[in-house]
Amino acid sequence: MKKFIRKWLTILIPLFIGIGIIYYQFTTLTSDEIDKIKVSFQKANYYYILLSLVFAFIGFWSRAYRWKFALNHLGYQTHFYNNFYTVCVSYLVNLTVPRSGEITRAALLKKYENVPFDKAFGTIVAERIVDFAIFLIFVFVGFISQFDTLYQFLLTKNVSIKSILIAAICGVILFVLFVLIWIYAEWKIILKLKKKLSGLIEGMTTIFKMENKWKYIFHSFFIWFTYLMMFYVAIFALPETAEMSFDIVVMGFIFGSLAVGFSNGGLGAYPFSIALIFGLYGISNDVGTAFGWLAWTSQTIFTIILGIISYVFLPILNRK
Template identity: 45%
Template sequence: MKIILPLSLGVFLIWYSIQSATPQEREELINNILTANPLWILLSFSLGTLSHLSRAYRWKFLLEPLGYKPRFINSYMAVMAGYLANLGIPRSGEMLRAATLFSYEKVPFEKGFGTIISERIADLLVLLIIVLITLAIQTEVLLSHFEASNINPILSIGILLLLITAGVLVLQFIKRSTWKIAVKIKNMAKGLLEGMRSILKMKKKWAFIFHTIFIWVMYILMFYVIIFTIPEMANAGLGAIMAAFVVGSFAVSASNGGIGVYPVAIGAVLMVYGISKQGGEAFGWIVWATQTFLVLILGGLSFIFLPVLNQKK
């Protein structure tokens, strides 16, 4: 269900987007994609590569306090192999990444996975900061859109708070329970917490923070430069780009690698800022294709060369 349902959602959105467009709109969408300047796409490709290299290098700052110093090439290929796995089975890449490091560097799975959780926490904090900044500079636009669409933001926040409360109650139940499955979860959690605490034991905290910021700056830049491939997007304001980036960051996890969902979501949010549906979706498709192609190439090469470069192990 994790594979079929998200993929079906993506395919449905692609079909619906095409069917709901007029022949002229479809032609304009395809023309925008085919006439995109490949130099900007290549630049976006390069910026994305830098972000992945930085992520692999940042990982060592979390592993060193635990007593492990894996080879950089193995860390990098584990990261890219994980990204590739996420295209097939959403959210499986983190487990594969930790398993890969266990196979080739003998880092215990729980500890390796715990450091990955630490990374995700750091990334989530940065994303939340970006969301808050975007909301702050775009409050008037968003509230006008909510009002026009009869969306109650207070109700949405209330539902989110209820879900968080339910999650806390479940965790408290597991913590106090003596059931076998609860005990297994608690033992697993201990290993995860040890990995997560490594962020507090780092000797090079500032280096970790620098790479975290660098990764997200590269994400935004690889997203931003694609606007120059679509004539209509060249005049898009910073607020529109940041709003599209935030929406895309969440939409990419809604289906396998964001297929179908990502470009449709990007096109929808850009329409709020006066960008045509076909122009916004073309921009979304080019961004998505660039990121996906990058993962397919580097992730595929990583799967091939991991066993080749570690033959002795």
């Protein structure tokens, strides 16, 4: 019963958060702004939206291709189409429960390629660690280049830099303590966890030992390049955002990426964060909201379609 309740809470809580953000966003818009948003959808150049989805597809392909290097290092020669289709299905599942797609991806690879779940999942965790490190580079560059704008925004919200630094330092200290305890502690519970997670750890450490680690790293950066281009190309769909400078694009990309984790696939949170960050640079709320919903809707529909197609083709292509 507890497992059933926990399962539904992981689905419903992010969903309610997304719905709540949508409600808040549209109740704060005037009727004139809502009309302008409708007009933006009508006059948008959907050629650029389709082009952004091409970059999304390339990113999916690159993620599936990168995965083979880690799997090959563990001694598993998987079919590329299985790697690709499981990646697509994982993106689809992530729309329901955030981050649940990684579990689905490892489970599907076990089913169709007989790769042990813990080892497959370990390679996926390693991917997420690398992806997070690259994303931090974006955050660092973006925040340094836009420090004055963000600082003025924080001042208007009565948030001091000192409080942010204290929180960041505390977080770093706790992380370092955890790593030290994990490496050096001889506690029974730690040793027991290490034994159970041995396959997971093996998968996570493949990047440091694999022969093709530089190809792996190249694809890791290339994946984020396609994500950035997916966002950048989309700005040309609306005339009001077409002349936007690249530094604004990077900040919008950063905050949009962060928003995806707040609700199911960024429902509500993604358009709201885009409108918020664009507003810091003088872009009207209706334009920012319209762009956010245009980008989020197109990406979500694309993910759903590609995920369903992949889920259908997996058993067909793996018939014995």
